[in-house]
Amino acid sequence: MTAPIVIVGSGLAAWSTVRELRKLEALSSMALQPITMICADSGDFYAKPTVSNALAQKRTPAQLVTTPAAKMSETQNVTLMANTSVHKIDAATRVVRTDKGDFEYSQLVLALGASPIRVPVDGDAAHEILSVNSISDFAAFHAKLDGSPKHVAIMGAGLIGCEFANDLVLGGHTVSVVDPAPRALAALIDESTSLELQAKLAPLGVTWHFGTTLTTASQVQQGLHAYAVQLANGKTFDVDIVLSAIGLRPNTQLAKDAGLTTDRGIVVNEFLQTSNEHIFALGDCAQYGFVSGKIQVLPYVMPVMHASRALASTLLGKPQPVKFPAMPVRVKTPAHPITVASPV
Secondary structure, three states: OOOOEEEEOOOHHHHHHHHHHHHHHHHOOOOOOOEEEEOOOOOOEEOHHHHHOOOOOOOOHHHHEEEOHHHHHHHOOOEEEOOOOEEEEEOOOOEEEEOOEEEEOOEEEEOOOEEEOOOOOEOOOHHHOEOOOOHHHHHHHHHHHOOOOOEEEEEOOOHHHHHHHHHHHHOOOEEEEEEOOOOOOOOOOOHHHHHHHHHHHHHHOEEEEEOOOEEEEEEOOOOOOOEEEEEOOOOEEEEOEEEEOOOEEEOOHHHHHOOOOEOOOEEEOOOOEOOOOOEEEOHHHEEEEEEOOEEEOOOOHHHHHHHHHHHHHHHOOOOOOOOOOOOOEEEOOOOOOEEEOOOO
């Protein structure tokens, strides 16, 4: 019996690849390819961008799940290995080794995502700084908010930091945003647009601290708040939660250990093929070396959708190169909505 296509990961990139593959099979009246999905979490399907605007909508973590894993597995005819850790990829024998056994593959898709960048912070509360990069992370953050007004310090005034700042103040919280850049969304938008965004969010309860970093987070023994934070510029203030939104780093270690070519991400060609002909990658973990002559990581939804369609065709024996069109990025800041021109 032919070994299945194995997909490692269960985020948008993984499930989109499955959906596109099944669509093509149905259109071509092809027999269903066996697919095994291996993931470290539950495998529930949800849109990750929704975690940064759920508070204002009063949506709980459970309400963000659009389709439970069991239903996705059933409707897409996928063997789902949830809550399973992958230890190694043996590219020579085409085997994925996990804590629940070994899985042979005919073709392997890496949809490993990315992990939050963490910077060193001093103080006895540094280990309690949160990051939100998954629905389980959001559940922990949501629980700590506890349904009552909180003062949240956000490390990072990029896309995710600004989206959370807007969402938090609309949810009744107070926010202090800290960033070494001179303004909000400095890497994405021009100065005048940044200043407009800052001006719209400030009256709602956002305080901006630019040109500095959060250096220390300490427990507060007495008082109204949980932590005392100190900035590099000497300013100090008390907060209830510290949220790190500095950015994401592609998860490449598994691929690197397997001998695949990696740089900022897992390097792929226009067919999303890695340096091994039987292994592919897409999504936040992938590095597209064919986009406008640049080496790029594209951590956005639209690149995933275009990549998954092309990859599905390739996996079914009809190689299709990825062609990214103009893909504007929408910043979910309802106080001042922004759409950024395509990064490719």
